[in-house]
Amino acid sequence: xxxxxxxxxxxxxxxxxxxxxxxxxxxxxxxxxxxxxxxxxxxxxxxxxxxxxxxxxxxxxxxxxxxxxxxxxxxxxxxxxxxxxxxxxxxxxxxxxxxxxxxxxxxxxxxxxxxxxxxxxxxxxxxxxxxxxxxxxxxxxxxxxxxxxxxxxxxxxxxxxxxxxxxxxxxxxxxxxxxxxxxxxxxxxxxxxxxxxxxxxxxxxxxxxxxxxxxxxx
Amino acid sequence: xxxxxxxxxxxxxxxxxxxxxxxxxxxxxxxxxxxxxxxxxxxxxxxxxxxxxxxxxxxxxxxxxxxxxxxxxxxxxxxxxxxxxxxxxxxxxxxxxxxxxxxxxxxxxxxxxxxxxxxxxxxxxxxxxxxxxxxxxxxxxxxxxxxxxxxxxxxxxxxxxxxxxxxxxxxxxxxxxxxxxxxxxxxxxxxxxxxxxxxxxxxxxxxxxxxxxxxxxxxxxxxxxxxxxxxxxxx
Numbered sequence: 001x002x003x004x005x006x007x008x009x010x011x012x013x014x015x016x017x018x019x020x021x022x023x024x025x026x027x028x029x030x031x032x033x034x035x036x037x038x039x040x041x042x043x044x045x046x047x048x049x050x051x052x053x054x055x056x057x058x059x060x061x062x063x064x065x066x067x068x069x070x071x072x073x074x075x076x077x078x079x080x081x082x083x084x085x086x087x088x089x090x091x092x093x094x095x096x097x098x099x100x101x102x103x104x105x106x107x108x109x110x111x112x113x114x115x116x117x118x119x120x121x122x123x124x125x126x127x128x129x130x131x132x133x134x135x136x137x138x139x140x141x142x143x144x145x146x147x148x149x150x151x152x153x154x155x156x157x158x159x160x161x162x163x164x165x166x167x168x169x170x171x172x173x174x175x176x177x178x179x180x181x182x183x184x185x186x187x188x189x190x191x192x193x194x195x196x197x198x199x200x201x202x203x204x205x206x207x208x209x210x211x212x213x214x215x216x217x218x
Numbered sequence: 219x220x221x222x223x224x225x226x227x228x229x230x231x232x233x234x235x236x237x238x239x240x241x242x243x244x245x246x247x248x249x250x251x252x253x254x255x256x257x258x259x260x261x262x263x264x265x266x267x268x269x270x271x272x273x274x275x276x277x278x279x280x281x282x283x284x285x286x287x288x289x290x291x292x293x294x295x296x297x298x299x300x301x302x303x304x305x306x307x308x309x310x311x312x313x314x315x316x317x318x319x320x321x322x323x324x325x326x327x328x329x330x331x332x333x334x335x336x337x338x339x340x341x342x343x344x345x346x347x348x349x350x351x352x353x354x355x356x357x358x359x360x361x362x363x364x365x366x367x368x369x370x371x372x373x374x375x376x377x378x379x380x381x382x383x384x385x386x387x388x389x390x391x392x393x394x395x396x397x398x399x400x401x402x403x404x405x406x407x408x409x410x411x412x413x414x415x416x417x418x419x420x421x422x423x424x425x426x427x428x429x430x431x432x433x434x435x436x437x438x439x440x441x442x443x444x445x446x447x448x449x450x451x452x453x
Contacts, residue, residue: 096320
């Protein structure tokens with residue numbers, strides 16, 4: 001008997017590709033660590049998108065070749081990277097001036113929980129080791145548009161898009177769009193509710209409803 | 219006025235005391251003042267409060283001072299990848315003030331610029347805002363953050379001229395620039411010291427006024443935390 005391979009929902013790479021659809025020509029963009037980093041692989045051909053690294057760089061290039069590795073050239077995830085002809089370097093205060101000052105068009109971040117009011121929790125789990133918020137609080141406070149890319153439910157199956165965050169917040173009422181492996185939610189402004197705008201292949205509205213405790217429009 | 223000292227130990231002479239506050243440059247292990255950290259470890263000075271974006275990793279960077287229990291408190295935005303840090307933190311042997319990365323950079327910049335506090339939107343409505351003044355500007359909430367004034371700044375540059383004008387290299391600039399400005403005394407270690415007149419005055423990253431003492435720290439064995447490469451495309 002032939003086994004049917006279930007092709008339901010988006011892979012990590014497909015979630016990144018979906019986030020990349022929100023890029024626009026000329027955008028300055030900050031990508032978080034994990035799935036958000038993969039967004040860089042999906043910039044449409046012919047579109048100019050400049051990536052910012054909060055440790056002090058505009059114009060992140062690809063990972064270097066083995067003989068081009070430079071310890072003085074890393075991204076915010078501390079990975080070695082390369083520069084581009086249009087790259088500029090600056091200090092951390094300048095870097096966050098552009099972030100906090102609203103000069104970055106888009107940030108794509110990972111999330112542990114997002115509330116229906118657009119709160120984000122992604123920096124600590126009480127009782128476990130706390131690594132720190134890094135630049136996440138500054139990014140959600142200052143960047144024009146914030147997209148969270150995360151699995152729809154946690155490993156134990158509990159929803160991550162919920163009425164109120166249970167974990168300590170990274171920012172209050174800061175999220176514009178949520179991309180999960182099952183669906184996309186968006187809201188036009190920070191006083192509107194989220195709306196389900198897209199389903200991943202093979203995913204039904206019922207399934208999303210069943211795995212989401214947050215209230216959202218359909 | 220001679221700013222150049224023969225080594226880190228000599229440059230630190232008379233500046234260290236127990237319970238002092240130190241602002242340190244670096245991001246991860248990129249652009250950290252390695253020679254000065256080694257000399258501070260060797261001095262045995264203790265109960266340090268250190269403002270630095272990260273706390274090094276096990277036995278690298280500021281991780282060395284954690285291992286020897288010379289640090290009382292860290293003011294940092296991210297402290298992952300450090301087992302000894304984790305152990306001391308969970309055992310409550312080490313105090314940690316988590317500070318958002320941009321707020322930390324601005325606290326150093328402000329401290330160095332004579333600004334004792336500033337309002338920022340970063341952290342509003344989170345744990346970071348607890349106990350801090352909230353003020354509305356144009357209908358939005360902001361919290362009051364304090365500038366940092368350190369007893370000593372330790373930074374790592376790329377090139378300096380003999381007067382202390384500094385250049386940094388690529389992403390090794392990071393916190394080194396704001397950290398340099400916020401200390402009562404700043405010691406910079408660099409990879410190369412060149413005669414005055416060798417650097418283009420239009421291209422100085424950190425003017426000499428911020429650098430009180432200077433050492434040549436080379437040769438450096440720069441460590442990489444996550445070496446990531448791509449395959450060369452077939453010709």
